[in-house]
Amino acid sequence: MxxxxxxxxxxxxxxxxxxxxxxxxxxxxxxxxxxxxxxxxxxxxxxxxxxxxIGRVSDLSYIKDAGDHITIGALTRHRDVETSSIVNEHVPLLAHATSHVGDPQVRRRGTIGGSLAHADPASDLPATTLALGATYVAQGPNGSREIPASAFYSGYLTSVLAADEMLTEIRVPKMNGAGWSFQKFNRRAQDWAIVGVAAWRNGNEASVALVNMASVPVLATSVGAAIASGASIEDAAAQAAAEADPQADLNASVEYRQHLARVLTRRALEAASA
Amino acid sequence: MTMTHETTGVLGTRMLRKEDPALLTGEARFTADLAIPGALHLAVIRSPYARARIVSVDTSAARAHAGVRAAYSGADLADLWAGPMPCAWPVTADMKNPAHLPLAVSQANYVGDGVACVIAETAEAARDAAELVDVVYEPLEAVIDLEDAVSDRVVIHDEIGTNKSYTWDLKVEEQEGDVDAAFAAATYTVKERYIQQRLIPAAMEPRAIVAVPQPFGGDMTLYSATQIPHILKVMVALTLGIPEHQMRVIAPSVGGGFGSKLNVYAEELLCVALARKHNLPVRWTETRSEGCQATIHGRGQIQDIELAADANGRLTAVRVRLIGDMGAYLQLVTPGVPLLGAFLYAGVYELPKAYDFSCTSVFTNMTPTDAYRGAGRPEATYAIERAMDSLAATIGIDPLELRRRNFIPTDKYPYEAFTGLVYDSGNHDGAATLAAELVGYDAIRAQQKTQNVDGAKRRLGIGVSTYFEMCGLAPSRVLASLNYGAGGWEAATVRVLPTNKIQVVTGASPHGQGHETAWSMIVADKLGVAPEDVDVLHSDTAISPLGLDTYGSRSLAVGGVAIAMACDKVIDKAREIAAHQLEANPDDLEFAGGAFTVAGSPDRSMPLAAIAFEAFTAHNLPDGLEPNLEAHTTYDPPNFSWPFGTHMCVVEVDVETGEIEVLKYVAVDDCGNQVNPLIVDGQVHGGIIQGLAQALFEEAVFDSDGNLRTSTLADYLVPAASDVPSIVTGHTVTPSPTNQLGVKGVGEAGTIASTPAVINAVVDALSGLGVRNMPMPASPNTVWSVINAAQGGSQ
Known part of the structure; x- marks a missing residue:
């Protein structure tokens, strides 16, 4: 090759x-x-x-406690996110989801910023940061700007980053003790998810995002709305595929992906509510 | 275990493999590691169409690229071939075999078919220049579906006028009409269709080749990551018109093959032909995607099987119809693969002479298929073992009980089967009983009653598979009856050096099996030396000029036995020297612990070391005895060897997602006496995982245009260690009576047994939901769809 x-x-x-x-x-x-x-x-x-x-731009590798959120330098390796005490304490969903990225070798080389900027809807971290309401910071020739994760992904492997912009920081709100779950469904441990679900719940507040259920990571807003209105987990999870637009591939038909999204969302909400 | 001859205690021990330190530290040299100064690098331009007429090939831009030495179309090189690429197994007299050249000239017939090539000073320049070759194609309709191929709606190869390569029948009846009569009289019948999906062998080491010419003598050395240096030497010589004595083939360290390196490939012929043409070494290393597209695939069959049984569930007749997928061309033994299975569709069961087998094999516009670990036997075993479960369900009895009712009884061995083949030894009930104990069969059946209730989300299943592995290709006369193009013997030389170190030359060609260790153990046992004092030479036709190489689980049962026989000849000669030196009658000498001793006179003794030195100096040898202590044997076995066993698999199926979890896997394999149980376990483990991969993970997927959609290891799902279960191995030991070591092969047993064990378990788990069959691979999506269909789409 x-x-x-x-x-x-x-x-x-x-x-x-x-x-x-x-x-x-x-x-x-x-x-x-x-x-x-x-x-x-x-x-x-x-x-x-x-x-x-940019692999040796060392000042972009950091994890900091910034009060109501944490900040992560874009060049922070997955392994550092996965094992960070700050991330594990304040955003355990992100630490756990990161532990599912690829395999140990991938996690020691790959970076959070690289994964997000690559904008692969089948990757674990775009959907996870979307569920967590993260904000990305991009730097360009005219300075830096903040982009909400929900406005970052514009299509398959594409984002709103300009050609001369670079992702420099990820800001993730603290979870404040919310229950959470990351469900990754695949055939081999090191594969991309066929469908993944990142979810957290705090009382009637909940957020669910889906991996590999469209050309971009999907925020399942109907599920969050259903929980907020007091729906049962079963009924809320039934809405999981409402915002999704999945494709068929060798691993899954469209119908199967939609079904998996509902099952895994139910399981995630059950775990997050336990 | 019982050995029939004296032992130093080495044989049967779990000795660590001698090969491994070099392999594990990177000291071992694979073909792509060889530093060959001045070698040119070959790149092959491959058809992106499954079937297309080649309108024109323009290599001018490639030739102008920096570092490029030459670029050729198929037409440019057509004069280099003395004959088409070889198929050594013309299974019928009227078999159709379209001409297959290393580079297609007028029509490409699968995605990956070579149509042009570049040689350049670096691999990078060759790859870049390959993109500059401009091939104009006229795409033609491709044939992908096997039944469509049979119909000849579109004929792939105009020159043969049909897609059907051959039909091969094996009908065995006492009297004409017995099969039909048995079906008519049967209390129970089942009729099932199974699909053997195509598999990509995916050996760890890709194929790699270096052809090195000696321009002033005309000799040619071919280094290749091959299983078959000896066969390759003959075939390259014939295909290129090189005098065989000037052709030398060396297989350096080879990283696995599973049959995929049991072949003569276009790139091997291209490298040799271009090395001759340019008088320079030419090398090529396969990319993984080329390995997926242009190295042979395995399996690829549609199997229709019917069983007839009496009121007790005992088999009375078996009928099998196969369609075999040959792919675009016949490779080395492509057409013979279904035949290897033809003798095993009654499994380990007693069947009267009421058997009706017919296989029609067809060309398709896909990668050629050929032998892949098990080669015909996994397919056959899958069909009979799945059908036996279907029969058990029809009768309403336990699948293990049905098998026990049909096992060939131990006291009938050696057993002449309905085909006329004689099974050497067996104890099926013993293997099944041990497997049932190890897996806790009764407890699992009991647990199913409480777990698999209505509404259960996780259903428990257990699958049984009992098998024969007909192996050790094998008696040359039997191979002749199948029109196989070679014999089944193996050669061995054992040479005692003057300092009592032993050189062994074997015609087997290991590529991961551990022959250096196993052969050393056999020699150590025979000659009373330490295994580390034995060096095993192999895989170089100049060092080991005679051999038939490694495939079909033949190496120990044929090549290893040849080693033992050569040792016997060495001992016979040493006895004459010892008798002469000790002034004793040769018949009064006993050989044990590496020394000859006069019976009854323990002080009159001569160690092999002293004999070896006497043989070397030749100062005082018996009259007429030649100097030096070495012997050569060529062994043609009187029979195949017939390993057997029982595998059991326990699964839990998540009926919501279709996900399968293998909870337990038990393998009881009987390969006769074991030279090294550690190596046996390794073979069993690897084989089981490869068979489980067919059941649950792997499939070469082609779209309707013939594009391979699984051309990387991201899409072709070879399972990793984290994806497979631990394996419990158990063994029974029923020595083969046909060779002096009492051994049988074991290289393919795991692959043969495991696929039906896994699928039987999955179907068993879901039987309460109305599931009777499960396509392979049983992916979560497939399992979910099958459950839905069985439930009438209500889920």
Whole structure:
């Protein structure tokens, strides 16, 4: 598996990375952990002419307690999120979901920002951060802006990030003791989810997001609304596929995905309510 | 266990494998690791269409690319081939076999069929230039469905005028009409259709090749990640018109094969042909996606099986109709695979001469199929073991009880079966009883009654599979009766060096099996030396010129026995030298513990070390005896070997999601005497996982246009350690009476037994919901759909 030829440059800071991508234009790609991009390049499905390696921009690897939320640098490795005491204490759903990403080797190289920016609806973290109401911070040539997770994903493998913007930080509200569950359904432990459900519940407040149920991660707002109106878990979960638009693939038909979304949402809400 | 000859205590122990330190530390060299200065790199341009006329091939841009030495279309190279690619198993006199060239010239017939190639100074330049080759195709309608292929609605290969390659029948009756009469008279009959999906072998090491010419002598050395260096040498020589004595094939360390490296591939012929043409080494290493598309696939059959049984459930007749999927062309032994199963559709059961088997094999526009771990026997075992469960359900008795009623009784061994083949030894009830104990059969049946109640979300099932593994290809005369293009013997040389170290030369060609360890143990036992003093040489036709290589679980039962026989010859010669030196009658000498001793005179003794040195110096040998101490044997076994056993699988099925959890897996395998139980366990474990993978995970999926949708390991679901159960292994030991070691093969047993055990368990779990059959792989989506259908779509 030999990728097409490309040039390689290494950025030592976010500013330098943004300058570099401005210089190289559309044919350039940021390289962080490489666990999404490099396989596509080896299959020659992606053929960027320039790779801008941001993997050593060390000041974007951090996890901080910021009062009512936590902040995570975009280049923080999955393994660091998974094992962080701050994340485990305040956003345990994220720590747990991160432990389901790929396998240990992937988690030691892959980064949270890389996973989110890749915008794969089958990945665990876009839906998880969506359920948690996270906000992403993007930096561009004219400064930085905040993008709610709910406004970030625009299509399959695409986001609202501009070509010369880079994801720098993820801000995740603390869960404040809410019950939670992450249900990942797949055939092999290291595969992407056929369907995944990230859910939390605090009394009549609940949020559920779905993995691999559309071209983008899906916030199952009908489920949250049903719980808020006092519906039973069974009845709320029956709404799980209402916002979804799943595709068929080798692992699942559309109908099966919808069914799984309902079953897994029910199980997630039961666990989150226990 | 009982051995029939003296032992130093090595045989039968769980000795760690000698091979592993080098393999595990990276010291071992695989073909792609070989540093060959100046080698050119081959890249193959492959058809993106399942069936297309090749209108034109323009290689000019590729040839202009930096680092490229040459680029060729199939037409450019057509003169290099002395003959088409070989198929060594013309199963019938009228078998249709369309010409198959390493690069297609006028028509591509599967996605991945080579149509052009590039050789360049680096692999990168070759890959980049390959994208610059401009091939104009005229796409043609592809044939993907087997029954559509049979209909000849679209004929793939114009020159043969049909998609049917052959029909091969095996009808056995005492009197004509016995089968029909048995079905007419039967108390119970079942008729089932099973689909053997295509599988991708996915050996850990991809295929890799280096062809190295010696331009001034005309010799050619081919390094290849192959299971069959000896057969490959003959076939390359014939296909390319190279004098066989100038052809040398070396299989370096080889990382698995499972049959996928039991072949002669286009890339091997291309590398050799281009190395000759350019007088430079040419190398190629497969990508994983090429491995999925252009290395042979396994299985691919539609099986219709009918059983007839009397009021006691005893089989009275079996009828089988197969459609075999050959893929686009016949590879080395493609047409013979269904035949290997033809003798096993009655399993381990007594069947009168009332058997009617017919297989029609067809071409399709998909990757060629060929032997894949078990080759015909897993398919046959699946069909009979699934059908036996169906029969048990029809009669309303326990599936294990039905099997017991039909087992060939132990006291009838050796047993002449309805086919005329003689099964060497067996104890089916013993294996089944042990398996039932290990799995807790009765307790699970009891638990099912309380667990599988109406509305249960997790249903419990247990599946039984009893099997034969007809293996050790095998008596050459039997192979002749099947039109197989080679014999079934194996060669061995045992050489005692002057310092009493032992060199063994084997014609087997290990690629993960542990022959170096096992052969060392056999020699250590025979000659009374330490296993570490034995070196096993193999897989190089210049060092081991005679051999028929490794496949079909043949190596120990044929090649290992040959080693033991060569040791006997060494001992015979050593006895003459010892008798001469000790001034004793050879018949009065006893050989034990590595020394000859005059019977009754323990002080008159001569160790093998001293004999070896005498044989080397030749200063004082008996008159007429040649110097040196070595012996050669070629062993043609009198029979196949017939390992057998019982596997049991316990599953729980989540009826909401269709997810299957394997709770317990018990394997009782009887492969006769075990040289090294650690290696046996390894073979059983790996085989079971490969068979379980067919049941639950793996399928080569083609769309209706013939595109392979599972061309990466992200889509083709080879299970990993985290996805499979622990395995409980048990063994019974029923030595084979046909060879002096009492051994049978075990390399494919797990694969043969496990697939039906798993599916029987799944169907058993869901039987209360009306489920009678389960397509493979039993993915969660499939299981959910089957439950829905059985419940009338109410879920």
């Amino acid at each position: 030999i990728p097409a030829a490309f040039d390689y440059v290494r950025a030592s800071s976010a500013e330098e990375a943004i300058n570099l991508i401005g210089q190289h234009g559309d044919e350039a790609k940021f390289l962080a952990g490489g666990h999404s991009l490099v396989p596509l390049m080896k299959l020659r499905l992606a053929q960027p002419s320039v790779l801008i390696d």
